[in-house]
Amino acid sequence: MDYDYHADIAARRAKVLAKMEEQNRIRKLKEQEEAMRAKEQEENDRKAREQEGSDRKAREQGKSIRRAKYQESIRKANEQEEVIQKAKGQEKRIQQRYTPGNSASPVPSSESTLNPKMKRLSLEVVASPESRKRDRSISGERRKVRRHKHILLSSPEPDASSPELQPTSTMSAGQIKLSEPVEPSEPSIPLRPGKKPRLDGNERRTRASASAKASPNAQSPPPVEGQPPEWYTKIRDGPEIVLVRRRSANVLTALSRFKDAIKECEKPPRYSDPAPLFLTLRERLHNLEFLAVDKFILRAARLLDNRIGLPKIFNPKYSEGVVYPWDIRADAEQLHSRWVMQVFDTDLLRGIVQARQKGKQDKRNADSIDRNFPGRQFANFYGQGHLVNGQWWPTQLCTVRDGAHGAAQGGIYGEAGKGAYSIVLSGGNHYSDVDKGDTIWYSGTDSKDETPTENTRRMLETLETPPPLRQPVRVIRSWNLHKENPYRPQRGFRYDGLYDVQRSKALDGSKAIHTFYLVRRDHQDPIRYQGAEARPTAQEIREYDKLRLLERGTGSEIG
Numbered sequence: 001m002d003y004d005y006h007a008d009i010a011a012r013r014a015k016v017l018a019k020m021e022e023q024n025r026i027r028k029l030k031e032q033e034e035a036m037r038a039k040e041q042e043e044n045d046r047k048a049r050e051q052e053g054s055d056r057k058a059r060e061q062g063k064s065i066r067r068a069k070y071q072e073s074i075r076k077a078n079e080q081e082e083v084i085q086k087a088k089g090q091e092k093r094i095q096q097r098y099t100p101g102n103s104a105s106p107v108p109s110s111e112s113t114l115n116p117k118m119k120r121l122s123l124e125v126v127a128s129p130e131s132r133k134r135d136r137s138i139s140g141e142r143r144k145v146r147r148h149k150h151i152l153l154s155s156p157e158p159d160a161s162s163p164e165l166q167p168t169s170t171m172s173a174g175q176i177k178l179s180e181p182v183e184p185s186e187p188s189i190p191l192r193p194g195k196k197p198r199l200d201g202n203e204r205r206t207r208a209s210a211s212a213k214a215s216p217n218a219q220s221p222p223p224v225e226g227q228p229p230e231w232y233t234k235i236r237d238g239p240e241i242v243l244v245r246r247r248s249a250n251v252l253t254a255l256s257r258f259k260d261a262i263k264e265c266e267k268p269p270r271y272s273d274p275a276p277l278f279l280t281l282r283e284r285l286h287n288l289e290f291l292a293v294d295k296f297i298l299r300a301a302r303l304l305d306n307r308i309g310l311p312k313i314f315n316p317k318y319s320e321g322v323v324y325p326w327d328i329r330a331d332a333e334q335l336h337s338r339w340v341m342q343v344f345d346t347d348l349l350r351g352i353v354q355a356r357q358k359g360k361q362d363k364r365n366a367d368s369i370d371r372n373f374p375g376r377q378f379a380n381f382y383g384q385g386h387l388v389n390g391q392w393w394p395t396q397l398c399t400v401r402d403g404a405h406g407a408a409q410g411g412i413y414g415e416a417g418k419g420a421y422s423i424v425l426s427g428g429n430h431y432s433d434v435d436k437g438d439t440i441w442y443s444g445t446d447s448k449d450e451t452p453t454e455n456t457r458r459m460l461e462t463l464e465t466p467p468p469l470r471q472p473v474r475v476i477r478s479w480n481l482h483k484e485n486p487y488r489p490q491r492g493f494r495y496d497g498l499y500d501v502q503r504s505k506a507l508d509g510s511k512a513i514h515t516f517y518l519v520r521r522d523h524q525d526p527i528r529y530q531g532a533e534a535r536p537t538a539q540e541i542r543e544y545d546k547l548r549l550l551e552r553g554t555g556s557e558i559g
Contacts, residue, residue, distance in 0.1 A: 228304040229340045235299040244296045254291055255301040258284045262312060266320050279532065282328050285313075286537045288335060290346045298339060310336040326525045327533035330388040337386060343375035348394040348540075348547055351375060351401050369401050377403030379413060379421055382471040387495050390528035390535040394492045394544055396424065396478070404495055405476055412444070414458030419465060420501075422474035424493070427481040432507065437487050437527055438520040440475070440499065447512040459516050462501050472498035472521055487529045491536050491544045497524045 235241070245252065261281040265274065303309040312318045313332040324332075343350065351373030355366035369376065377386065379400065387404055399405040405422045406413035414420035423442060425435060434441035444456030452460060462470060475496050481488040487496070499518035507513040520527075528535045536544065 228306070228309075231295065231342065232299060232304050232340075235295060240296045241300050244300045248297050248300075251291060251293060251297055252301055254284075254287070255293075255297070255303055258288060259301070259303070259308065262308075265322050265324070278325055278328065282325070282331075282532060285328060285331055285335070286539045289537075290539055290543060292344070292346060293339075294344050295342060304336070304339065310339075325533070327390065327528060330390055330525065334388045334391055338375065341375045343373075348543055349398070352395075352397060367395075367397055369397065373401065376401060379403045379406040380415060382421065384474065384498060387474070389495065389497055389525040390533070391495045392489070392492055392535045392537075392540055393494075394547065396493055399424075399476060399493055399495075404474065410445075410455055412455035412458055414455075414461070416454075416457075417461065419462035419471065420458040420473050422476060423459075424476045424478055425481060426478040427485070432515065435477075435481065435485055435487055440518040441515050442518055443507065443515045444513060446508075450509060450512050452512040452514065456512065456514055459501060460504070460514065463504055463516065470500065472500050473518070475499045475518065475520075487527060489529070489536060490534075491541050494528065494535050496527050497521065 258281075261277070261284050265277050265281060298304055304311070306312070306315070306318050310332050312320070313324050314329040314336070345351075349367075351370050353368045353370050355368070381403075385403070387402075391402075391404065393399045393402065393404070396405065397408045400408050405424060407424075411424045411426060412420055413422050425433060425440070425442065427433060432441070433443055442459075444459055445453045447453045447456070462473065465471070475498070476493050477487060477489055477496055478493050479489045479491050498521045500521060502517050502519055504514050504516045507515055526533070
């Protein structure tokens with residue numbers, strides 16, 4: 001059979017056309033599906049906008065109704081006040097008219113000579129002290145009456161023969177004093193049940209200060225489980241808080257934005273992944289570490305309150321069911337602990353007495369800890385204690401200041417007979433340390449003879465303790481480790497959790513060099529060496545670099 005070239009070309013062309021038609025059909029189907037999804041999404045967005053608009057309209061209508069009701073109540077109260085003032089003026093004119101010595105008609109002999117309206121006004125004037133006291137419970141009356149009495153008592157006593165001081169026949173001797181003018185009582189303005197009277201600004205401040213003096217615990221409930229601290233609950237709304245709100249508006253705005261980020265995390269998820277909300281919260285939380293605050297600013301922002309402040313993040317009791325990332329909980333707890341101790345200084349070297357060196361290449365080995373620093377803590381304890389995983393410091397002396405490590409230069413800290421409490425991995429020497437994150441081979445210090453050094457003895461004492469009673473040691477990594485080490489912090493020193501000392505081996509008997517095998521304990525948060533959870537944070541690195549440049553310019557270095 002002869003090969004038909006044209007038929008073969010036609011067949012191939014037909015196949016290509018069929019394939020193109022199939023592709024076009026599939027493409028049209030995809031476009032239709034995308035158009036339907038876009039239309040459905042647009043319809044959902046339209047419904048959401050309509051629902052939001054209706055909700056906004058309902059809220060505005062509710063506000064308008066409440067505003068109208070409030071204005072109507074104010075109008076009625078003003079009308080009643082006008083009626084009362086007119087009645088007072090009329091009663092005063094009647095008293096002057098029937099006062100002896102006046103040119104008006106003689107004094108009536110009894111109440112029967114007055115018409116019913118005058119009797120009612122007279123009874124209002126001679127009301128009993130109990131009724132006057134009850135009537136003056138309206139907002140502002142006590143202040144007005146107290147000021148009026150002060151003026152009367154401070155002024156010279158008027159002449160008893162004055163017409164204004166003579167009692168009328170409608171008053172008894174026990175109801176009026178000749179040495180003081182009559183204080184007519186004001187009938188109370190009726191208010192809606194459950195409605196508190198409106199106070200002006202001066203009266204609100206007066207009553208607030210008076211209530212603070214009379215009852216120091218009247219403004220806030222007692223602390224729950226030690227939170228907030230006692231010094232925080234003792235701060236009341238007073239002149240200091242008012243001054244803070246005026247002068248620290250920018251700081252309060254930053255704190256308010258942080259609280260808004262917490263509220264956003266509590267709302268129903270708008271995205272399938274809440275990571276963007278946590279990223280915003282993490283960023284604002286790290287900014288707070290270097291925000292200049294004081295105790296009055298924290299109280300004005302209520303940032304140590306259990307249900308709206310920092311405890312809401314790290315305390316599950318107040319988290320409203322939100323599971324915050326483990327690193328955010330740790331950082332919030334660390335910041336809360338610092339503020340509770342009233343350590344508000346944002347300087348990285350706070351509490352450190354800096355000793356200036358002459359040579360630029362000399363480090364700050366002569367620095368010391370300020371004895372009066374309020375946040376001073378000690379490291380002679382087992383376990384994690386008050387520390388949090390990933391806690392960071394710029395220098396080793398700062399780890400001593402905060403009770404993470406006990407030696408300003410040594411790598412091992414402990415006590416005789418109790419073993420080691422903490423170690424620092426620094427590298428940069430001849431020690432054969434091997435750091436694999438969860439496991440470490442850590443070498444002790446060299447000795448001049450076959451007797452182990454004091455630091456090495458502490459590790460040996462820990463290893464000699466039976467396993468059921470053996471305590472773990474805290475491990476702190478330094479940025480002086482080899483740069484190839486992935487667990488090395490970018491700056492400063494970082495606390496990376498608790499490790500068990502499991503075994504040791506002798507490297508050099510002549511110098512009593514021992515190396516110890518440490519294993520990180522389970523059920524701890526991961527080491528914070530990578531990702532968004534890494535410490536030091538970007539803010540800490542920026543402040544560290546600023547301080548390093550400053551120290552180099554003054555002739556010393558941090559390290």
